[in-house]
Amino acid sequence: MTDFGPTAQDYARHRAGFPPPLYDELARLGVLRAPGRAVDLGAGTGTMARGLAQRGLEVTAVDIAEPLLEQAKALAEADGLNIEILEAPAEHTTLPAHSFEVVSAGQCWHWFRRDEAALECRRLLAPGGHLIIAHLDWLGGDHNVVDVTMQAMADFGTGFPDVLDLGREGIYPAWTRDLRDAGFLDLRTFSFDWDVPYTHEAWRGRVRASAAVGGRLSEGEVQRFDRSLAERLAGRPDPFLVPHRVWALVAQCPRTAALGEEPGC
Numbered sequence: 001m002t003d004f005g006p007t008a009q010d011y012a013r014h015r016a017g018f019p020p021p022l023y024d025e026l027a028r029l030g031v032l033r034a035p036g037r038a039v040d041l042g043a044g045t046g047t048m049a050r051g052l053a054q055r056g057l058e059v060t061a062v063d064i065a066e067p068l069l070e071q072a073k074a075l076a077e078a079d080g081l082n083i084e085i086l087e088a089p090a091e092h093t094t095l096p097a098h099s100f101e102v103v104s105a106g107q108c109w110h111w112f113r114r115d116e117a118a119l120e121c122r123r124l125l126a127p128g129g130h131l132i133i134a135h136l137d138w139l140g141g142d143h144n145v146v147d148v149t150m151q152a153m154a155d156f157g158t159g160f161p162d163v164l165d166l167g168r169e170g171i172y173p174a175w176t177r178d179l180r181d182a183g184f185l186d187l188r189t190f191s192f193d194w195d196v197p198y199t200h201e202a203w204r205g206r207v208r209a210s211a212a213v214g215g216r217l218s219e220g221e222v223q224r225f226d227r228s229l230a231e232r233l234a235g236r237p238d239p240f241l242v243p244h245r246v247w248a249l250v251a252q253c254p255r256t257a258a259l260g261e262e263p264g265c
Contacts, residue, residue: 017047018106018136019194022246023055029188031130031250032057036101039124041090041117042108046072046083048134049104053081057102060084062093091116097123104132109175118182125253131184134248137170139193145233145240149207152229158212170245184251191248195241200233203242 026032034056040049043061045068053059053076061072061083069085076083088094090105090112103121105112121131140146176187198206204226208214214222 018051018134018246021192021194022134022248023051025190026132026248026250027055029250031102031132033101037099038102038104039093039095039100041093041103041105041121042111043072043106044068044108046075048106049083050076050079050081052102052104053083054079060086060095062086062088062090062095064089091120093120093124095124098126100124101126101129102132103129104134106132106134107136109133109135109172109178114175114178115181118178118184122182122184122253127253128255129253131179131251131253132248133172133175133179134246135170135172136194136244136246138196139170139243139245141243145198145203145236145242148232149203149229152225152232153212156225156228158217158225170247172247172249175249179249179251183254185254186252188250189248192246194244194246196244197239198242199239200230200236203233203240204229 023032032052032055036057038049038052038057038059040046040052040059040061041063043049043063044065046061049059049061049072061069061076063069063072064087066087069087072083073085086093086095090108103124105117105121109117118131125131138146140150171191176189179187207229208222208226213225217225
């Protein structure tokens, strides 16, 4: 089982948030309109919740890991943002129905029971509201630092959880079926590549905060892996750029209820 709770400090310090062009494109598509209310599911340390709040939305961050939510609250306060915090599963938030213009899920849709989460998103959204699913994934190639890291994981026997194979090369076509099956309309996807600078120390922290390392290994195993990765990175430039791919799926909740459905979305 993957548990990000023990990784909370590394997660907060070293996992890069989504870059500004993601929010610029969402605004261009008419998805982000202030004032409005948003729910960020699987919020973790609140990187996407803060991005939405900076765009003028009133945001509730939802996650099952209390240590991550504590970091989310502290980081939001440090940025002068007021974000509500709720410890709850994405599939059953207990939040009021049809009360939000935006529901988002950044870097987390694969961890949910996706069919249930899609229906919960539709319940939460007001008619015509939007669901945003987004990912920011590192990319290997040419024996770069990602390739070195992945080889270290393979040699150490960590591996990535099988569920992450759904997004090879940072693209997640399966998510579109999830939303179509739940009755969402006007599905749109877009992607772009983005280089993220890391020092050796920060990259090791980022990897410790990954599902395959800090999310699954014991504290002692994480320390041994970290030492191994440090040795493999020795001699490389410091800092260096890590190529990432941003991928997003946007869908709209129907403006009118289908026959037999309750009013609202």
